[in-house]
Structure formats: C-alpha cells, structure tokens
Amino acid sequence: MATTLGKKSAAKNSSKKGAGKESKGGKPGRMIYYFGAKQCDGDGTMKSLLGGKGANLAQMTKIGLPVPPGFTITTQVCIDYYKHGKKFPEGLEGKVASFVKLLEKETGKKFGDGSNALLVSVRSGARDSMPGMMDTILNLGLNDDTVKGLAAATGNPRFAYDSYRRFIQMYGDVVMGVQKRHENENDPFEEVMEVLKHELGVHNDTDLTEESLRELIKRYLHLIKQRTGKNFPQDPFVQLLGALGSVFGSWMNDRAILYRRKYKIPDEWGTAVNVQSMVFGNMGDDCATGVAFTRDPATGEDVFYGEYLVNAQGEDVVAGVRTPKPVAEMADDPMFAGTYKQLEKVRERLEKKFGDVQDFEFTVEKKKLYMLQTRHGKRTALAYVKIAHDMVKQKLMTPEHAIQSADPDALSQLLAPIFDQADYAAAKNGGRLLTTGLAAGPGAATGQLVFTASKAEELAHAGKKVVLARVETSPEDLRGMIAAEGILTSRGGVSSHAALVARQMGKVCVAGAGGIQIDYAKGTLNCAGQTLREGDAISINGSTGEVFAGGIKTADSELLQVLIAETMKPEDSLVYQYYAFIMKLADKYRKLGLRTNADTPEQVKHAIAFGAEGIGLTRTEHMFFEGDRIDAMREMILAESEEVRRAALAKLLPYQRDDFEGIFRALAGRPATIRLLDPPLHEFVPHEAKAQADLAKKLGLSPEKVAVRVAALHEFNPMLGHRGCRLGISYPEISEMQVRAIFEAAAKVQKSGIKVKPEIMIPLVGFKKELDNQVELVHAVAAKVQKETGEKIRYLVGTMIEIPRGALTADEIAETAEFFSFGTNDLTQTCLGMSRDDSASFLPHYTELGIVKANPFASLDTTGVGQLMQIAVDKGRKTRAGIKLGICGEHGGDPHSVVFCHNLGLDYVSCSPFRLPVARLAAAQASLGKTY
Ligand code: PEP
Ligand code: MG
Secondary structure, rough: OHHHHHHHHHHHHHOOOOHHHHHHOOOOOEEEEEEOOOOEEEOOOHHHHHHHHHHHHHHHOOOOOOOOOOEEHHHHHHHHHHHHOOOOOOOOHHHHHHHHHHHHHHOOOOOOOOOOOOOEEEEEEOOOOOOOOOOOEEEEEOOHHHHHHHHHOOOOOOHHHHHHHHHHHHHHHHHHOOOOOOOOOOOOOHHHHHHEEEHHOOOHHOOOOOOHHHHHHHHHHHHHHHHHOOOOOHHHHHHHHHHHHHHHHEEEEHHHHHHHHHHHHHHOEEEEEEEEEOOOOOOOOOOOOEEEEOOOOOOOOOOOOEEEEEEOOOHHHHHHHOEEEEEEHHHHHHOOOOHHHHHHHHHHHHHHOOOOOEEEEEEEEEEEEEEEEEEEEOOOHHHHHHHHHHHHHHHOOOOHHHHHOOOOHHHHHHHEEEEHHHHHHHHHHOOOOOEEOEEOOOEEEEEEOOOHHHHHHHHHHHHOOOEEEOOOHHHHHHHHHHHHOOEOOOOOOOHHHHHHHHHHOHHHHHHHHOOOEEEOOOOOEEEEEEEEEEEOOEEEEEOOEEEOOOOOEEEOHHHHHHHOOOOOOHHOHHHHHHHHHHHHHHHHHHOOOEEEEEEOHHHHHHHHOOOOOOOEEEEHHHHHHHHHHHHHHHHHHHHOOOHHHHHHHHHHHHHHHHHHHHHHHHHHEEEEEEEEOOOOOOOOOOHHHHHHHHHHHOOOOHHHHHHHHHHHHHHOOOOOOOOHHHHHHHOOOHHHHHHHHHHHHHHEEEEEEEEEEEEEEEEOOOOOOHHHHHHHHHHHHHHHHHHHHHOOOEEEEEEEEOOOEEEEEEEEOOOOOEEEEHHHHHHHHHHHOOOOHHHHHHHHHHHOOOOOOOOOOOOOOOOHHHHHHHHHHHHHHHHOOOOOEEEEEEEEEEEHHHHHHHHHHHEEEOOOOHHHHHHHOOOOOOOOOOOO
C-alpha cells in the first residue's frame, strides 16, 4: 500500500478538485499551517491540503468564532510519509517544534511545564470526512509531572488524574497498540478499570476518587509495559511525534481503507493532522461538550439539533457511552442558557458562511464556548432533498451546491421500503412492540437477529436478511453494518457511531434502545420479558425508533406510491415535492440525455415517471420467456430445417408485435432502441432430463433428439460463442421476424396518431461486415412492411459497441452504423478477459487488495474499458460527425461512470428505471464539473 501511495506524487494530488484554489495561501512545500488569533495561514478553500477539518478550523478562526488555536500538518506530509516508507519527511520534526513554540506563545502555556503545561489534541482530518475511521488523541502533554500542575491549576485533582488516565488509555491503544485481541474480548484498559471498580465496590467511573484514579494510572502503565515491553513516554514532544506517526498510520488501517472503498475516496489523498490546544468539557458542572447540526440531519427539519453532555469530553458523545441530552434543553439550564444563545448565533453564521447544513462540535469550559470543528453535515436522502429545497429557497445555499453536494447513490434511500401498514398495525396490536429507541436512520428493516459483524456478513453472504444488534457499535463493526438490513443498539445517542454511520450509508437504524439487554455470551436479546435469540426474526423502524419481535412485511416508499403505484397524490406527499424540486434543478444543469433499459410497457411507464426520455435498450429476448411463448421459441431452436424454423417464428411474430406496440404506446413519441436477439440459444432450452422429456413430448420429438440438440448448444462462460449478431447471421429468419414485428407495431401505432422512433440495434458487432449483413436485412424488411402498411417510418440502425474489435474499428463500423450504444457489460468482460458471470468469486478479494478500485462491472474501469470507449468515440465521430452515442451497460446508472460518459461527450446514459434518479443527479453533477 505504501508504495502505491508513494508513487502518486503531489502533482497527482493537486490535479484533483479544488486544488487550483489552493496555491492561494500555500507556499509550495509548506508543511504546517497555523490557526490562531494573530496568525491564520489557511482558509476554507484549502481542503485538499489541510483536510476538511483543518481548512474549516482556519475558516472559523478567520470569521472570529472561538476556536482554540493550533496548527495543521498537511496531507502532503502524509503522502510523503508513505513515500518514505512511513518516515516523516526531512525537517518535519524541527517545523513541528517551532509551531509548538508559536502555540506556547499564544496560549501562554508550555509543553512539559510542571505548573502550566500546554496540552493538545491530535486529530486526523482527510479532505472528505471519514467519521471515526482514523485515530484521535486527546490530553497529549500530560505526564507524571504535568498532571500535578494541572491538578493544582484547576484545583481539581480528580479531573487532572482522570484526564491523565484517559490519555494513557487512548495513547496506549492507538499509538502503542494495546487493544482487544478478538471481537468479543473486552478492551484491556476497560477490563483493568472494571477489576479495580470491583475491588473498590463502586459501579460508575465517576465513583473513582483521585486516589483510585492514581492506582488506575499505575495499573494502566503496568499493562502497557507488560503488553509492549516499553515504558509509556513521559516527554511531551516524543508523545507528539508518536501520535503524529500513528494518525498518519491510521490512514491505512483496515477500517479506513474499507470506508474509502465504499465511498470511493482515493488512497492517494492522505490525511492532514490537526494539533490543537486542549479545552476541557470535563472540568466540572459548568463545563460541557456537544455535537450539533444546524438542521435535523435525519428529517431535514429547520430546527437546531444536537446533544450535549455536562462535565464530559467530546469522545463521550460520539462513542455513545453515556446518553446525552438534547441541545435544546440547554436553553432552560441556568448554567448554559447564555451559551445556548451564543450557539444559536453560531448556527446562523455557520449556515451563512458555509452555505450548507453544518455538523459541529463544541466544548464549554467554565461557561466559555469553544468551537472544535465544523463540516457539512452528513444526512439522509430525505434530509438532503428537504434541506436542499429549503436552503435554496432561503437563498442560504446555491443551487449548484445543492446539486454538487449530493451523493446520487443515496437517492435510492427514497425508494427504500417502509412497513406494510396492515402488518405493522398487527404487530403493534399483537403486543410485539418490544421497545422504542432513537430513530437514527429512516426506513423499515426486517431480518434475522445477529450480534456480531462477522455473523452479519456470513448470513448476508448466504442471501439472508439480517438486523445487527450491538450494545454500541465501533468502526470495527463497519463490515457487519454494511451487510445488515438494519442496525440496532442499546446504548448511545443520535450522533453515536452507529447513528452517524447508518445515516451516511442509508441504513435503517434504531440507536440507544435502552429497554433491551444484549448478552453476547449467551447470544440473546432480552426486552420486556421476552428473549430473542440469534437467528430469530426482528423488525426495526428507523423512522420512529420502534423495535418489534418477529418479521413485518415491508411496503413501497412514499415516492414509489406517488410515482409508480399512484396510490398517493403528488400534492399529498412533501417527500415527493422535495424530490421533484431537486430533479427539476438537476435537469437544468444536466447535458446528458436520460434513457432507460426496459423490456415491457410497464417498465417504460415507471421509467418515464423517473424522468426517462426514451429507451436505451430493450432486450428482446426477455419477451420470449413470458407465458407459453417459450414453447414456440424452443420449437424454433430445435427446428431442423428453415421451413420448420419459420413456422415456429411465425407463431412468435404476433407476440413480439404486441410487445413492441405496447412499448411504442407507453413511450408516446420517445425514441426506442430495440436490440435484436442476443443471448446464445442454449439459454432458452431446458437442461434437466425431465424438462427435456416434457418438451420432447410437446413437440412430438424423441427425448434423445432434444438432448442431443441441447448438448450441441452448450457453451462455456464467458459466453462468447454463438450469440449476438452471429445468431442473426446464421439464422436470418430470426432477425427478419423481429424486424417485421418492430415495423408492423410501429406502423400500427403511428397510424393511431402516436409518433414512433425505432432505433434497431445489432448486438456484439466486431466486424463492419457483420453489421452490413444485418443492416441490409433490416432495410429490406423495413421497406417491405412500409410498403405493405403504407406507413413511412423514420428509423435508425446502429450497433452496440461491446467487444474490443468493435471499438478499435469504430471508424469502419460508423460507415454503416447511425448510432453506437456502449454495451459496457460485455465490453468490460471482453476488455478485462474476465467473465461477468464468474467474477463474483474473486472480485471482492480483488477490491480488498486494491487490485481494482471498485467492481468493474458496477463502476466503469475508466483506464482500460474507458480507453476503448474513447477510441470508439473518436473514431466513430471521425467517420460520422453527428453519430449518436449512448451507453446501456449497467454502468449507465453508476454516478462515477455517468461522469465519465459526460466527459466523453456521449448523448445519453441508459439504466434501469429505479436507477434513473441517481443517473439524473449524477449527470447534473457531471455538467457542474464533478470529478472523482
Ligand atoms: C452490455 O453488454 O453492456 C449490454 C447492455 O448487453 P447485455 O448485458 O444484455 O449483454
Ligand atoms: Mg451485451
């Protein structure tokens, strides 16, 4: 990994988005940027160099918000760290020392000073936030000596020793690697604490006195020595260097890598590190710490939303160890009413300055407010559409930002299921409601109960739906959270790890359901006198926080009820209205056309509701499986003479004509790219002896004959045999029947006053002559039908570009083809030499190893397959300047691939109806210059 990172230089890094602006404050090679009252080197535009956190700390300092001073070590240093085999670049240590001096000057404190020590936090900060994935260290600078000074200065020795033990615990874990060794082992530091508490007969951490905390520290230091053979470092500068190395190191930890894969964040971005003077939310009852959103990140409501904990440190809120109070309660608390007023003003300034909902952390130290970080708040898709709608209307957000800031994939959440109302009511009335926790990730989930991430993954792999229940989650649970339908925790608030991650992933989540007791050892969940075991059915409602025993049927989302089932009117659904606002905005920017892959009139209707402007691919073969047409199809395949084949085809003709007629009518004048038969014929014949015998009987053939023919048709993957245009060339009568059906349907529909725009597409073309052969046939049949019906039909004939030879000889092929549609499913398998049907057995491992950045069948391999597409586009246009270009492989609904297609200058993307909202938004983002 280190080498991959190392090889990508600064030049690569700076070519990414936003880098242009960054030369502004940054001298080349500068490793550290200061933020403080007198000197503030960076600003909010410098995210790729300072990371999101560093850039925003600088920006908040610049606009006069109370930010504790500190400095940011750039992402470039992280890149260099990996380039030099995990060593700091030359000169870094000296630079860090001089910035520590500057910080000492501003704070009037000193590193290691026995009576007035400077204490700092060391936090990661990548360009895009990766919540909880990398390491953080607080209270750095404490040692056996400075702890005494802190005790004296605050007059609160208990606080000082508690801070020291927290620091040792964090540092021991993160820098020195003293951690639990398997999933269900307790944290070793927690274990030491539990033993001590047991010896002392106390229950809460807060019951530990100064003296017992000193004892705890002794035991912690011993644990570290025992586990690592090393002493805990007492020199603050040594502590700092250790912490820096470990934060840089955490960029490449498993969970950070997994997170980047999921969110497609490049490894080569690196993380910045922020060293910031400490403020304390745990010095007493006039102190607090909190996390707040300027609007509700789950629903998008314009309310100040968040949580705080009195007398606590920041990680207590995020870790969900104690359940915090809603921030609104601060207003009624005499101790914090003033701070609350100040926070309300901060809320307003942040939205105005950053132009989006902010998720910020604050600390109150002795009633004084400090801002520790701010970032664009992660939100559910529902909150996204509502916030974008509201903030654009309030002129707080630019329409461009409303489009650019979306995660198009997340829009699918709006289509996610909700509980079937009747079944839901039955569960409630039947006494199956176990408890209600916090509604942390909207939607309905039902599945088998599991308690560990590994079990969740294992069952999900086997095709089971699971709900993952944990006391609280930690980043190690990420894999399980990805695999689960829903996540349930018994502890923690709406900004706990479980809630944050679920919201971002669009997972259904109920957090902090205090009424349930989870026993990992026994594998049980107890609640309200009931016991559920691993594997039992459980249902959770992430919109209300309800937890139910047993399964509950799920039903269509509101959006689907408006758009598809039409059981709800648009004016009755606010969700629909927000969604429609965003889609309209997207259409304003979008340059790519939007088509759909649809094979039935119903699918076409759905697609049009989602914004499709035509069909990009009709796979005609899907029509042959309906009803008893498969019999005629099989008869045709088993025919031993052209005559018998034609007779069977004649039976299929009326079916196909009806199919096309329905499609043309549903399209109401929009274009339809219809592909002639593509798959190899063995896909249509039965393979089991019994089914073959039945077929033989039906067709009046001997079972042996059928078996022989089926065996002759057998093909091995990757399905590159007798398929595509090769079929139409071998059996022209099949193409003739299909073309006749298309034109007869077109003539009929056109005659009824509805426009038709058929585009006949020939699959799997690698040679111009293959295309010529089929195009000649198309023109001949089209001419015949037009003559017979007296209808003049305007149509196009083109081809799929889906094998490399087709792409490489696109100039020749474009002499005949009036359009190209990239069949990137086949183009990927043929370019990569990787069977699309067999790759699932090794691709996940490939992704983990970083051999491929993402599954190339889901997200275009732009360097390889993309190059073939570029060649085809260039060569195709050279021959036929105005050639129509589109894509109809699965990639047409993938945001990254859509951006690539936009940059290639394609005319449209085509994808399945339910991916259209995603493609629509991604296409608008592409026009606004989105890069990945
Ligand atoms: C393709 O190959 O990308 C394509 C759309 O065709 P099919 O998936 O039907 O092979
Ligand atoms: Mg194909």
